Amino acid sequence: MESDPDARPPLVPAGPLTAGQILGGAVRLLGIAPLATVGLPVLAAMVEFVLLQVVALPYGRVTGIPAADLAAVAALLWVVLGSAPAAVAFVVLDHAVRGRRIGPAAALATGLRRAPGLLAVYVLNLLVVALVAAVGLIPVAVLQAIGTNSFYRLVAGPVLVLSICAMGIYAWVVHVSLIVAGPAHVVQGFGVLGALAESRRLAPGNWWRTFGTLLAAGAVVAVLASPAALPLVVVGVPRVAAGLWAALVAGVVTPFIAGVIGLIHVDQRVPWRSFR
Structure with missing residues (x-):
């Protein structure tokens, strides 16, 4: 009997996954079709760097480039540009979990077809979380509408702090609950709203397993990315060199995080047997 040339050992064992298996599988994902999983986020980060320079140069002559504004632009830009690398990583991961091989060209073609929908999932997810967080401002707005005497000024501050803290925590709860909407769209083929519902x-x-795994993944990224980010804060490093180095760091961090989220999705689907 001939062996299947497209077969390979599954990326993770069948059944419920531990946090260590998820993190280890996400690391091993970097070596599978690296041209797609690593090369594409590097390219996306380089494109973002160029676009930020185009925005920052004329903007800085007028305003001095406020750091908060530029950081917000960078974050929103990466939501757009990062959807394609994430979609490709989910595609490669899905094949690896099933014990199947996929070439870079096929992974790119499939991932890029799913990228616009994945971007819509990300944007809608952010809007939902932002709306939930904004609810924390309602009590303060009500207090301001009632009056402006000393009592309301005294109460408004603590109420604002408590409301923002409460809604911030709840927004994070909602975000974790929606974290696997991306792979649900790319891998399972759900529409934008269907992926969030799934x-x-x-x-x-x-929820707690997911939260703990994401927390562990964040710690891994912090430990690895902090030394890698050192050249970015050293005085005298040319801007272009710093941008290229940041792109290389993104080439590792982006597929790793996508791999963690994708494997959380696999782990959550095990009891439902929906991926068999």
Whole structure:
């Protein structure tokens, strides 16, 4: 009997996954079709760097480039540009979990077709979380509408702090519940709203496991990315060299985070057997 040339050992064992298996699988993902999983986010980060320079140069002559403004522009730009690398990583991961090989060209073609929908999922996710967080401002707005005497000024401050803290925590709860909407869209083929609904369907009973795994992944990224980011803060490093180095760091961090989220999705789907 001939062996399947497209077969390979599955990326992770069948059944529920531990946090260590998820993190280890995300690291191993970097070596699978690296031209697609690593090369594409490097290219996307380089494009972002060039676009930021185009925005920053004329903007800085007028305003001095406020750091907060530029950071917000960079974050929003990466949501747009990062959707394609994430979609490709989800495609490669799906094949690796099934024990199947996929070439860079096929991964890119499939991922790029899914990227616009994934971008819509990300944007809608951000809007939902932002709306939830904004609810924390309602009590303060009500207090301001009632009056402006000393009592309301005294109460408004603590109420604002408590409301923002409460809604911030709840927004994070909602965000974790929607975290696997991306792979649900790319891998399972759900539409934008269907992917968010599927993530919410899988969330009950998995929230703390998901939160803990994301926390561990964030710690890994912080430990690895902090030394890697050192050249970016050294005085005298040319801007172009710093931008290229940041692109290389993004080439590792982006597929790793996508791999963690994708494997969380796999782990959540195990009891439902929906990926068999």
